[in-house]
Amino acid sequence: MSTHESRSGLRPISVGNLSEELPSHGYPLEMVEIVEAANGQHITVRPILPLDAAKFQAFVRNLSDASRSNRFLHNLKELPGQMLQRLTRIDYRTHMALVAEILREGMPVIIAEARYACDPESGSAELAVAVADDWQGLGLAKALIRRLIGHAASAGFGRLTGETWAGNAPVLHLAREAEFSIRPVPGASGVFRLTRNIAPHPDLSQQQALTAAE
Numbered sequence: 639m640s641t642h643e644s645r646s647g648l649r650p651i652s653v654g655n656l657s658e659e660l661p662s663h664g665y666p667l668e669m670v671e672i673v674e675a676a677n678g679q680h681i682t683v684r685p686i687l688p689l690d691a692a693k694f695q696a697f698v699r700n701l702s703d704a705s706r707s708n709r710f711l712h713n714l715k716e717l718p719g720q721m722l723q724r725l726t727r728i729d730y731r732t733h734m735a736l737v738a739e740i741l742r743e744g745m746p747v748i749i750a751e752a753r754y755a756c757d758p759e760s761g762s763a764e765l766a767v768a769v770a771d772d773w774q775g776l777g778l779a780k781a782l783i784r785r786l787i788g789h790a791a792s793a794g795f796g797r798l799t800g801e802t803w804a805g806n807a808p809v810l811h812l813a814r815e816a817e818f819s820i821r822p823v824p825g826a827s828g829v830f831r832l833t834r835n836i837a838p839h840p841d842l843s844q845q846q847a848l849t850a851a852e
């Protein structure tokens with residue numbers, strides 16, 4: 639567990655019997671985790687599911703205008719139907735998304751999202767993250783991104799990239815801490831490009847070395 643996670647109290651608990659409710663085929667069950675936040679609240683961290691569409695739309699709608707604009711780099715109030723489908727129906731390999739979920743009055747509510755999707759042009763994985771305004775500053779983004787970087791490495795990606803407004807201090811801080819390089823995007827005033835090379839997963843490099851040797 640990282641220092642920040644222990645500081646912010648993201649203590650892994652257990653998966654419990656959640657696995658009984660999830661599809662087994664292709665779903666990375668090993669990424670389902672229940673953690674305890676500093677305020678004692680239990681948070682489920684798990685890959686997104688198609689049946690999360692309504693909850694994910696509610697999460698996006700409930701972000702402040704500033705957070706929504708920072709996440710999507712557009713002034714949208716909610717996600718158009720096709721985009722909602724695309725963001726919740728993923729293959730967990732070329733497109734991976736984690737959500738953090740709590741129970742509010744017995745109902746599950748998504749409070750954070752982090753994802754990467756393969757950019758077919760560059761072959762790198764494009765990262766995006768958002769945390770509900772009331773839950774910001776508690777280490778959630780950092781915890782989700784750390785998990786995504788590990789998963790991207792296992793999936794064989796060599797690089798994670800992202801884009802942010804130049805004035806987005808929290809994400810620039812987060813990016814610097816996670817060892818992303820930060821550069822202005824030529825021709826796109828006020829937008830920064832974030833890039834981080836990922837060391838291949840040890841098992842994968844061994845496998846690739848064996849394949850190359852054949």
Ligand SMILES: CC(C)(COP(=O)(O)OP(=O)(O)OC[C@H]1O[C@@H](n2cnc3c(N)ncnc32)[C@H](O)[C@@H]1OP(=O)(O)O)[C@@H](O)C(=O)NCCC(=O)NCCS
Pocket residue numbers: 642704705706708709710765766767768769770773774775776777778779780781800801802806807808809811812815
């Ligand atoms: C950027 C964002 C995802 C950070 O999420 P978060 O859960 O609050 O971040 P964390 O709590 O994990 O904090 C990570 C680091 O950023 C720092 N940070 C958080 N909020 C900050 C702020 N408002 N100003 C400066 N630094 C900040 C934290 O102190 C922490 O640094 P530390 O480890 O040195 O203490 C969140 O602010 C957000 O959802 N913003 C709107 C969407 C967005 O901007 N997405 C990014 C573009 S895709």
